[in-house]
Amino acid sequence: MTTPVLDADHLGVTRGDTAILTDVSMTVAPDARTLVQGPSGAGKTTLFNVLGLLDRPSSGTLRIEGRVADSLAERERARLRRETIGFIFQEFQLIADLTAWENARLPQEHAGGGDTAWVDTLFDALGIDHLREQYPATLSGGEKQRVAIARALANRPAIVLADEPTGQLDPETADGVLDLLFDMQDTAGTALLTISHDRRLRSRFEDVVRLEDGTTKPVPRTDSDASEEPAATNS
Template sequence: MLVVEQLRKSFPTAQGPLPVLQGVDLCLARGSSLALMGESGSGKSTLLHLLAGLDCADSGSILIDGEPLDGRSESALARWRREGIGLVFQHYNLISSLNVAANLAFQARLAGRHDPQWLDYLTQQLGLMPLLQRYPEQLSGGQQQRVAIGRALAARPALLLADEPTGSLDEASSDEVLALMLQLVGEAGSSVLLVTHSPRLAARLQRRCVLHAGRVQAGPV
């Protein structure tokens, strides 16, 4: 469902353009999972921002179900972010003024796909039922990340983009949260692209690859 071809992105500096992505090729089948690894500064987060329609590439193409993402209007890109993808970040990005229940429903309501039965199932699986009336500041890091995962999957997005989603958690919590996320991704029918520094976590996904010197290198299947 996702095909990236010869994607290039540079950023301006006082010394001239700094190339970050230098011809990235990537593909992801519907319902599959891919771990993207690479050293800090290799462009992993930049790639996710391009896939999310938050930034524009210098050249190359991103195809979603055969349709180009680049060149879409701002309203079409906003619809893609609202309906086509779910985002899970290392630092949660929950809305502090909303309680857990409202945070969980937020993305699905924006997408016009609020399904109370599916949301109730997510809430139970994520162990959040006793926490629905709490606010983000009243939660542990692991609890906040579970809310972020539930929010991202509530609309059953075609693609889940996860940027170091367990980077703030200890090893045991990371393993537990990732296992739960992958289970729910499968039940939602979503594809997932996970950015991680951890070979241990990457090994849990179907495919692995490494971003190095601005290009993707295939890893062991």
């Protein structure tokens, strides 16, 4: 049996007296495309941070490529995060005083080296090679997004986590971004987990998980779930 890239088992997160996540379980196989959806305040951003090893769960177990991650020392968690997870943040989070190419190369710099030719390949595939010396302030939103995708794939991660990658886009542009993400996923051979409130994405993903009241459940592909609400960015 193939080891899942990510395996969350009954995760919970409590802040003070408030339970944000109470029972989150899911698995993501290598090369899978998984979508997590839920209403405003469901805890999607908290889940993104926990699955990305940016925060620790209060309970449950999180395994990354079979390795229990939540009990690791912070240095080991940082190493595991750097080696296996790529991030596409909702607001891109590009560093203003680095060029587009330097931003994309940053994960390799943090890892102490890396394959610069691979970053060149990503820039060519994403159609942004002509922007490599540009700074974020000079880039459009779509160009920033492509740089963010290149950065997420720079270390050839086992899984990419994408937070609301189409949240502010019209349907046509959103479809284009998804096409791009899927193409780059195939190029890099990585799994993709996308967290989004956008109901339009559901038909594009093989696996859909519903997050509501702090718990998760699989969603049939035929479920239109018309009650879905826009996501809160601070959930």
